[in-house]
Amino acid sequence: MMQIIIQGMLLSGLYALIAMGFMLIFSIGRTLNLAYGAYIMVGGYIYFWLSQQLGMPKIVGFGGAVAVGALMGLLKHRLIVKPLKGDPVAVEISTLILAVIMQSAMVLAFGDASKILLPLIPGVVTVAGAQVTYNILAATIMSWVIILALYAFVRGTHTGRAMQAVSMDEKGAAISGVDPDRINMITWAISGGLGAAGGVFFASYTQLSPSMWVAPVIISVAIVIVGGIGSIIGTLIVAHIIGFLEITVVAVLAPELRGVFTMVLIIGVLIMRPQGLFGREEH
Amino acid sequence: MNLRPHHFILWGLFIAGMFLMPELVGKGTLRTMIFACYLAMFAISWDILSGRTGYISFGHPFLIGIGAYTTGILTRRYGFPVEASIPIAVLVTMAGGLIVLLPALRIKGSYFALVTLAVMELMYQLVPVVRPDLTGGTRGISRLPALTRGAENGYYLAVGLMLAVALMAWLLMRTRVGTALWAIGMNEESVRGSGLSTTRLKSFAFLVSAGVAGMAGAFYAHYLGTITPRAFFDINVLFQIIVAVLIGGAGTIVGPIIGAFFMVFLLEWLRPYLPGQERFFVYGLIALVIYMYQPRGIMAIVEGAWTRLRGARS
Amino acid sequence: MTMALEVRNLVKRFGGLVATNDLSFDLAEGESLGLIGPNGAGKTTVFSQVMGELRQTSGSIALFGEEISSLSTAQRIARGVSRTYQVPRPFSDLDVRENIRVGLMPDSLRAMIFGAADRDREDELALSVGFTRQDLDRPASELSMGDLRKLEFARTLATGAKVLLLDEVFAGLTTGEIAMIAEVIQDLRHRGFTFLMVSHDLPAMEPLVDRAIAIERGTLLAQGAFADVLADEAVRASYLGVA
Numbered sequence A: 001m002m003q004i005i006i007q008g009m010l011l012s013g014l015y016a017l018i019a020m021g022f023m024l025i026f027s028i029g030r031t032l033n034l035a036y037g038a039y040i041m042v043g044g045y046i047y048f049w050l051s052q053q054l055g056m057p058k059i060v061g062f063g064g065a066v067a068v069g070a071l072m073g074l075l076k077h078r079l080i081v082k083p084l085k086g087d088p089v090a091v092e093i094s095t096l097i098l099a100v101i102m103q104s105a106m107v108l109a110f111g112d113a114s115k116i117l118l119p120l121i122p123g124v125v126t127v128a129g130a131q132v133t134y135n136i137l138a139a140t141i142m143s144w145v146i147i148l149a150l151y152a153f154v155r156g157t158h159t160g161r162a163m164q165a166v167s168m169d170e171k172g173a174a175i176s177g178v179d180p181d182r183i184n185m186i187t188w189a190i191s192g193g194l195g196a197a198g199g200v201f202f203a204s205y206t207q208l209s210p211s212m213w214v215a216p217v218i219i220s221v222a223i224v225i226v227g228g229i230g231s232i233i234g235t236l237i238v239a240h241i242i243g244f245l246e247i248t249v250v251a252v253l254a255p256e257l258r259g260v261f262t263m264v265l266i267i268g269v270l271i272m273r274p275q276g277l278f279g280r281e282e283h
Numbered sequence B: 001m002n003l004r005p006h007h008f009i010l011w012g013l014f015i016a017g018m019f020l021m022p023e024l025v026g027k028g029t030l031r032t033m034i035f036a037c038y039l040a041m042f043a044i045s046w047d048i049l050s051g052r053t054g055y056i057s058f059g060h061p062f063l064i065g066i067g068a069y070t071t072g073i074l075t076r077r078y079g080f081p082v083e084a085s086i087p088i089a090v091l092v093t094m095a096g097g098l099i100v101l102l103p104a105l106r107i108k109g110s111y112f113a114l115v116t117l118a119v120m121e122l123m124y125q126l127v128p129v130v131r132p133d134l135t136g137g138t139r140g141i142s143r144l145p146a147l148t149r150g151a152e153n154g155y156y157l158a159v160g161l162m163l164a165v166a167l168m169a170w171l172l173m174r175t176r177v178g179t180a181l182w183a184i185g186m187n188e189e190s191v192r193g194s195g196l197s198t199t200r201l202k203s204f205a206f207l208v209s210a211g212v213a214g215m216a217g218a219f220y221a222h223y224l225g226t227i228t229p230r231a232f233f234d235i236n237v238l239f240q241i242i243v244a245v246l247i248g249g250a251g252t253i254v255g256p257i258i259g260a261f262f263m264v265f266l267l268e269w270l271r272p273y274l275p276g277q278e279r280f281f282v283y284g285l286i287a288l289v290i291y292m293y294q295p296r297g298i299m300a301i302v303e304g305a306w307t308r309l310r311g312a313r314s
Numbered sequence C: 001m002t003m004a005l006e007v008r009n010l011v012k013r014f015g016g017l018v019a020t021n022d023l024s025f026d027l028a029e030g031e032s033l034g035l036i037g038p039n040g041a042g043k044t045t046v047f048s049q050v051m052g053e054l055r056q057t058s059g060s061i062a063l064f065g066e067e068i069s070s071l072s073t074a075q076r077i078a079r080g081v082s083r084t085y086q087v088p089r090p091f092s093d094l095d096v097r098e099n100i101r102v103g104l105m106p107d108s109l110r111a112m113i114f115g116a117a118d119r120d121r122e123d124e125l126a127l128s129v130g131f132t133r134q135d136l137d138r139p140a141s142e143l144s145m146g147d148l149r150k151l152e153f154a155r156t157l158a159t160g161a162k163v164l165l166l167d168e169v170f171a172g173l174t175t176g177e178i179a180m181i182a183e184v185i186q187d188l189r190h191r192g193f194t195f196l197m198v199s200h201d202l203p204a205m206e207p208l209v210d211r212a213i214a215i216e217r218g219t220l221l222a223q224g225a226f227a228d229v230l231a232d233e234a235v236r237a238s239y240l241g242v243a
């Protein structure tokens, strides 16, 4: 029981982190940005490359992953989203193409086989009778630190509030003196960085493989939609619902059914309540 | 689309060329073309729904997979003859798609795309673990009965099916239903405001699309002889289908065919220079560049060049 | 006389905002009614509720004596009511003729697949709202605002509805075009069509309506003859900004 609760908290924190980065861009264009999966995957691989293959300090590997993720976000906005003028169908499709390109790039650079990431911090601690690796614990704590920092940033800084304004009403924001273009770029970069950070943790939680991005991207999109677009609290709640659901299924039923129930939940909720569990109805 | 005499002539030449092909090229090329034909059918199926109405389906591999698995299970596990198993596969695909994806047509845009993607992922995770005695688990089903012997006959079958599917789609899209589906892609509220039940129209497009996907998937499974979850419920399959449509030209009949052949042969041509995984990387980049340059695909690029050429001459 | 449209105690709330406030009015068959009110008064919202594009919070809407509140938009159109949109919503890649074709389509898959399009009727409708023969093959994306309004009107006519809700049909049109559309409306009135019209161009609307009602913030201010409604104190205060 304790095991489930602790494992559930840990996985949920991870999902929340991944979902946050996605939420930032989804609340701007409402487009299904599959390339977000590419940030997750590339983040994991860059970390692997820097810290495990080149033997650099882990923090450098992590920083490198975030930097590359942010750069990818920027490039994606500059080279693809802007030229397509936000046409949602075209953006959606181009992100699919981009994600698959990045996937083959990773196969090209690192091979097809999946890789195990060494723990960020080795060791195991026993919390209330449950075995928890420092690695997972660190990942969860980092997730929460990042989530809280993001929350503070969006709520507390000028740029953060401008981001919110742009996501609600781009034209309105432009009239009141915000440069939506600049804000969009910042948002895409932050989102890319968050995706890459999430990717490092996610890969160390499961494993690193070129096709590892599909499930987390579906889950993060779903968390954002089901949680109500733009609602940070809703996102956190749904991340926990899904995290606990998965851990419970693994513990009680069978590990290989883990993703099945998540997908069923996602499909069910999206069809029954497309406005999400905590979102307002949109017209 | 207005028909001109030169359209008929071009189609006549194309069909004649396709049927003469086995005389002209080797077995290897023929196999490549067979794959292109099936990809073209998948692409036409996708285009009937997504290319017209703008409801992007990320779940077509799911439909194709149901068709393949149904006929695989029926013939290998229950000893059905293919004459029965393929039609059943088509019906099961339509029914399965109906139950799972149809409710999703009520929701819009990205949400529809997401639900279809989740359905594909669900199948990928579900098929190996549920009743592995039927599905063969991760290893899939092998030794499906072959429909034809030799590459040549397999080729004729594939070309024949592709042309039949193309003709059917063409006839359907010429009717007012075709216009209405297209109109949905441009402005769904206006179609509703014109007194049409858009849900019924979308469902219809979806059923036709699923039927074609199921049929092509079933025939493809028998051609391959082996089916595995990875070969069907995979993002790369989805990628190839969508790219074929977009590179060729969405919302047309020739577009998906041209796109499928172009992409399949591009991959073949790249093989001598880039034997490894680089090929897929380059292939993806080329697809992205063409798409960014002209989202309406090769058809529009050719048309544009043609008009410019004629404009220059007159 | 049968009532084409009976709206009773209609209420529509958007969160805290009351867009339609206990509104009741009748529209007799063959009658033409002007609906006036300042920007944001709730005119378009009334149309959307009659068409079923928005669900009313409470109240009832009857068409030719039948309650239609539970019907879909397509079913309402099939029963004879149709509208134009204030912001035209054309099918931009379809040409003028095809745009009208969508309006003419019967809501039956079988008929749509096996029946042929009625080209003569398409052309006739297009010409009747003022398109020229050369315009028929032009894609909607190339049309001017005025042309788009004509197209919107033609597609609404094409649905075969006898009760037409026109939202700002004259906005963006030249004087010549206004005269042309007005003539079409007059002709349809003689043929027994029923109209509910919204327009900020009061002089253009006046000869086209039998009666007017004025609303503000979703609430009925006055109704009666056009001139009387305009002369009403409350209407002048709200609408014309004259105290």
Ligand SMILES: Nc1ncnc2c1ncn2[C@@H]1O[C@H](COP(=O)(O)OP(=O)(O)OP(=O)(O)O)[C@@H](O)[C@H]1O
Pocket: A283, C014, C017, C019, C037, C038, C039, C040, C041, C042, C043, C044, C045, C046, C086
């Ligand atoms: N979908 C909606 N959600 C929330 N509020 C809405 C919605 N649609 C309209 N409103 C509000 O309802 C009120 C009435 O709007 P409506 O468009 O019906 O006015 P109108 O009389 O047609 O104005 P105009 O002359 O500018 O066209 C306005 O305050 C508007 O902001």
Ligand SMILES: [Mg+2]
Pocket: C043, C044, C045, C086, C167
């Ligand atoms: Mg209005």
